[in-house]
Amino acid sequence: MNSILWIELVVGIIVSFTLLGIFIWGVKQGQFDDGKKMMNGLLNDSTEDLQDAIKKDEKVKKLKEDKKEREKIGEKKG
Amino acid sequence: MSKIIPCSHCHLEFDESMMIVENENSNTDPTLHFCCNGCQGVYHLLKDDGLESFYDKLGKNTLSKPLARGDDSAKFDLESFASRYIKKTDEGFSQVHLIIEGIHCAACIWLNEKVLDQTDGVVDVSINFTNNKAKITWDEDIMKLSSIIDKIRSIGYNAYPYDRTDSEIKATKNKKDFFLRMSIAIFASMNVMMIDVAKYTGYFTGIDEEMLRIIHMAEFIFATPVLFYSGWIFFRGAYYGLKNRMINMDFLVSAGATLTYIYSIYVLFGGPGDSYFDSVAMIITFVLVGKYLEVLGKKSAVDTMDQIKSQIPLEATIIVDDGKKVVALDEINIDDIIEVKTGEKASVDGVVISGCSSFDESSISGESFPVDKKIDDKIFSGTINTQSVIRYKATKNYANSTLNHIVELLEDSLNSKPKIETTTNEMSKYFSIMILSLALGTFMGWYFYEGSFEHSLIIGISVIIIACPCALALATPIASLVGISWLSKEGLLFKEAKFIETFSKIDAVVFDKTGTITTGELSVKETSISLTKEELNILYSISDSSTHPVSIAVKKYLEKRYEDLSHLELQNIEQLPALGIQAYYNDNIVYGGRLENNVEYATTIYHFTINDKLLVTFELEDKLRDDAIETVKYFKNKKIKTILCSGDNKQAVANIADEIGVDHFNAKMSPIAKADYIKSLRDAKKVVVMVGDGVNDSLALSRADISIAMGNGADIAIAISDIVILNDKLSGIVKSHYISSRTFRFIKQNLSISLIYNIVTIPFAMAGFVIPLIAALSMSLSSLLVVGNSLRIRKKSVFKKENR
Numbered sequence: 086m087n088s089i090l091w092i093e094l095v096v097g098i099i100v101s102f103t104l105l106g107i108f109i110w111g112v113k114q115g116q117f118d119d120g121k122k123m124m125n126g127l128l129n130d131s132t133e134d135l136q137d138a139i140k141k142d143e144k145v146k147k148l149k150e151d152k153k154e155r156e157k158i159g160e161k162k163g
Numbered sequence: 164m165s166k167i168i169p170c171s172h173c174h175l176e177f178d179e180s181m182m183i184v185e186n187e188n189s190n191t192d193p194t195l196h197f198c199c200n201g202c203q204g205v206y207h208l209l210k211d212d213g214l215e216s217f218y219d220k221l222g223k224n225t226l227s228k229p230l231a232r233g234d235d236s237a238k239f240d241l242e243s244f245a246s247r248y249i250k251k252t253d254e255g256f257s258q259v260h261l262i263i264e265g266i267h268c269a270a271c272i273w274l275n276e277k278v279l280d281q282t283d284g285v286v287d288v289s290i291n292f293t294n295n296k297a298k299i300t301w302d303e304d305i306m307k308l309s310s311i312i313d314k315i316r317s318i319g320y321n322a323y324p325y326d327r328t329d330s331e332i333k334a335t336k337n338k339k340d341f342f343l344r345m346s347i348a349i350f351a352s353m354n355v356m357m358i359d360v361a362k363y364t365g366y367f368t369g370i371d372e373e374m375l376r377i378i379h380m381a382e383f384i385f386a387t388p389v390l391f392y393s394g395w396i397f398f399r400g401a402y403y404g405l406k407n408r409m410i411n412m413d414f415l416v417s418a419g420a421t422l423t424y425i426y427s428i429y430v431l432f433g434g435p436g437d438s439y440f441d442s443v444a445m446i447i448t449f450v451l452v453g454k455y456l457e458v459l460g461k462k463s464a465v466d467t468m469d470q471i472k473s474q475i476p477l478e479a480t481i482i483v484d485d486g487k488k489v490v491a492l493d494e495i496n497i498d499d500i501i502e503v504k505t506g507e508k509a510s511v512d513g514v515v516i517s518g519c520s521s522f523d524e525s526s527i528s529g530e531s532f533p534v535d536k537k538i539d540d541k542i543f544s545g546t547i548n549t550q551s552v553i554r555y556k557a558t559k560n561y562a563n564s565t566l567n568h569i570v571e572l573l574e575d576s577l578n579s580k581p582k583i584e585t586t587t588n589e590m591s592k593y594f595s596i597m598i599l600s601l602a603l604g605t606f607m608g609w610y611f612y613e614g615s616f617e618h619s620l621i622i623g624i625s626v627i628i629i630a631c632p633c634a635l636a637l638a639t640p641i642a643s644l645v646g647i648s649w650l651s652k653e654g655l656l657f658k659e660a661k662f663i664e665t666f667s668k669i670d671a672v673v674f675d676k677t678g679t680i681t682t683g684e685l686s687v688k689e690t691s692i693s694l695t696k697e698e699l700n701i702l703y704s705i706s707d708s709s710t711h712p713v714s715i716a717v718k719k720y721l722e723k724r725y726e727d728l729s730h731l732e733l734q735n736i737e738q739l740p741a742l743g744i745q746a747y748y749n750d751n752i753v754y755g756g757r758l759e760n761n762v763e764y765a766t767t768i769y770h771f772t773i774n775d776k777l778l779v780t781f782e783l784e785d786k787l788r789d790d791a792i793e794t795v796k797y798f799k800n801k802k803i804k805t806i807l808c809s810g811d812n813k814q815a816v817a818n819i820a821d822e823i824g825v826d827h828f829n830a831k832m833s834p835i836a837k838a839d840y841i842k843s844l845r846d847a848k849k850v851v852v853m854v855g856d857g858v859n860d861s862l863a864l865s866r867a868d869i870s871i872a873m874g875n876g877a878d879i880a881i882a883i884s885d886i887v888i889l890n891d892k893l894s895g896i897v898k899s900h901y902i903s904s905r906t907f908r909f910i911k912q913n914l915s916i917s918l919i920y921n922i923v924t925i926p927f928a929m930a931g932f933v934i935p936l937i938a939a940l941s942m943s944l945s946s947l948l949v950v951g952n953s954l955r956i957r958k959k960s961v962f963k964k965e966n967r
Contacts, residue, residue, distance in 0.1 A: 087373050087374065087377065090374070090377050091377060094377055094380070094381055097381075098381070098384055101350075101354065105347065105350060108346065108350075109343065109347075112339065112342065112343050112346065113343075115339075117342060117346075118291070118335070118338075118339065119291045119292050119293050120292075120293055121269070121292035121293045122269065122272060122290075122291065122292035122293070125268075125269030125272075125292065131216075133216070137277070137280070141280050144280075145286050145287065148256075148284070148286055148302055148305075149254060149286075151302075152254065152255055152256070152302060152304075155304065156255065
């Protein structure tokens with residue numbers, strides 16, 4: 086009986102500390118910097134918003150590539 | 164009959180007959196109502212961009228009307244601007260920090276982020292809801308900053324840049340650090356408390372040794388990060404305290420927690436007694452939450468300062484030999500000639516040398532009516548030109564100008580906001596020293612008496628445990644919570660709970676006049692008018708030709724007094740700066756405004772002449788708020804000194820002071836004089852409350868022990884104040900004082916309860932009679948007593964009964 090409890094204790098602690106680790110990662114990423122926005126995050130949780138987020142990622146990627154390209158051309162000319 | 168309905172864009176409510184209606188007769192589209200063209204424009208823009216889901220997100224929240232679109236966005240592309248505000252990222256993109264005006268809710272943030280994300284060239288947008296600051300990264304090769312600002316303005320908001328100071332970066336980092344430490348402490352404490360349920364249930368139902376060891380081990384694992392990671396700041400504080408030969412609160416918290424922790428480890432590894440890892444976690448968590456609130460307060464002071472600084476004009480136009488030149492504020496020298504266009508702010512102090520105009524001096528005097536300026540009149544920096552272009556000669560450079568002086572003083576006083584040492588802090592300081600000495604005494608006593616180190620240690624530590632400041636720690640927050648929630652239901656926002664205590668101890672209340680004691684709106688004094696019907700209509704038409712507050716007041720007065728007024732066609736309407744309006748009607752010269760007859764009037768005057776013949780003179784006055792007299796009376800009954808301060812002339816202030824019955828009044832006070840006056844009161848050991856509404860009051864507000872802003876006051880005044888009266892009624896101050904005093908009375912009761920509990924139980928613990936079960940039970944009981952007592956604060960109708 087007690088050995089099961091020991092296993093449960095270990096598993097429980099591993100799970101909770103993993104979750105805590107994810108939370109700490111979130112804090113360091115700045116996800117909790119803005120208390121009010123975080124609490125209202127539910128409002129921006131639609132499929133449409135998720136799609137927009139993907140589109141935004143693609144747009145940023147393209148912008149970065151274009152920028153590099155332009156810099157290369159500029160260097161060659163220079 | 165017309166009804167009140169909300170605008171389809173901003174959701175503010177207006178009379179249906181006044182609104183712009185769309186799709187009224189359409190069967191397919193819903194009928195739309197707009198309060199103004201701005202709302203209509205923004206609504207269609209969002210619809211065209213496929214962003215109408217904004218209105219679902221907005222819900223029942225209201226927006227402010229779209230801000231007027233400025234045409235000055237080109238200045239954001241100037242070199243001087245870029246070098247100051249725009250930074251380059253590692254990837255070569257540009258980055259700017261902006262403050263966005265007009266944000267009310269999460270939907271506003273969503274809309275701004277969405278619109279900017281959809282804009283070509285924008286790499287990243289992140290808007291902070293708490294302080295409305297935005298960080299925007301974009302590609303300057305694709306678009307200019309001015310286009311980004313224009314985009315924000317097109318959807319009804321406004322944006323201006325701010326300088327990201329070191330203090331802000333530091334405050335943000337500090338806040339994040341505390342947040343992480345506090346979150347981990349709360350997470351671990353909650354787990355420990357859950358495990359505690361099993362532990363204490365086990366005491367009643369029986370628990371075997373092995374099981375107890377598992378529980379203690381789990382508690383040990385959770386309490387360790389709380390003590391060493393979250394509680395690290397207390398160890399650090401204690402170290403610096405000891406270095407300066409001081410035993411501070413941090414030392415007591417860390418010493419208490421560490422002793423309990425060490426003893427609990429001893430129990431965990433086979434020692435007799437019970438472990439108290441739960442107490443370790445709870446003590447650290449409680450105190451840490453309090454510290455985090457302090458850090459938040461400091462962060463908001465930094466945010467307020469950024470808001471104030473961003474209002475300062477960036478550059479000024481000076482006149483040089485070969486024309487005009489735009490220079491940065493620091494480059495303006497004394498005797499330079501500066502040109503100020505309509506709508507611009509004066510950047511340094513000076514004297515008018517050509518042209519005449521009106522200036523909005525509300526940031527200096529608090530008076531909302533424009534002040535007329537002609538040659539040789541003084542111009543103050545920070546005031547806004549409201550009428551026509553003028554040129555003036557600088558008499559001071561920027562560093563010595565009024566505006567910079569105020570900003571510097573404000574920065575100083577925000578960083579050193581007066582703090583009253585709170586009763587609990589003071590008490591727990593002595594309390595902790597007493598408990599530590601008692602525990603030490605008990606340990607030594609038992610050791611010398613009995614000779615058993617182990618038993619003496621257990622008894623010594625049980626003294627610390629039973630005196631666990633749970634009830635003491637709860638005494639203030641629980642009562643404050645009940646008080647604060649009552650206050651907020653009454654529309655009275657206290658920014659921090661500690662103001663409850665300060666407010667209940669005040670000695671003097673200082674009121675601002677215009678906008679606080681009075682409504683700040685001009686109204687015409689009853690006058691006998693003997694005009695013909697035609698003359699009356701001419702007067703009505705000319706008063707309707709100007710947007711000057713005096714003209715508007717006269718127009719309103721006429722509309723109220725006469726029913727069948729009609730508009731006449733006036734020709735060649737001309738605004739005479741600093742005076743009034745002149746026009747022609749059937750070849751007669753008609754004039755409405757102030758006549759230059761060298762007479763000093765105590766109040767604001769409006770003359771009406773036809774062909775230079777004076778037909779009627781109106782006297783205008785500022786109206787008292789309905790509840791001004793009762794408010795002053797309440798404080799006088801409580802033996803609290805009431806004082807009226809104003810930038811207005813002595814006669815006007817004396818009249819109002821007499822009417823409301825304040826103990827004392829001061830007239831012609833500049834913002835700095837007001838602040839000095841507050842300081843002098845505080846130097847005389849008085850606890851001072853300042854009630855104000857304008858930008859000119861902000862310095863005095865920042866100097867007072869408690870500052871109260873009326874809800875419709877200037878943004879800066881609201882940002883600086885400690886208490887905001889949302890419903891804009893003076894009776895709110897009376898209610899705030901009453902509720903604060905009542906709450907503070909209960910805080911004191913709670914503290915007495917927890918102290919009596921300790922006085923009764925500690926001797927038992929010292930005598931070695933207390934077993935852990937009794938300790939746990941009595942601890943909970945004292946906490947319950949404190950909570951129960953606090954719930955009595957909010958009793959319905961108690962306010963009315965006691966003030967009858």
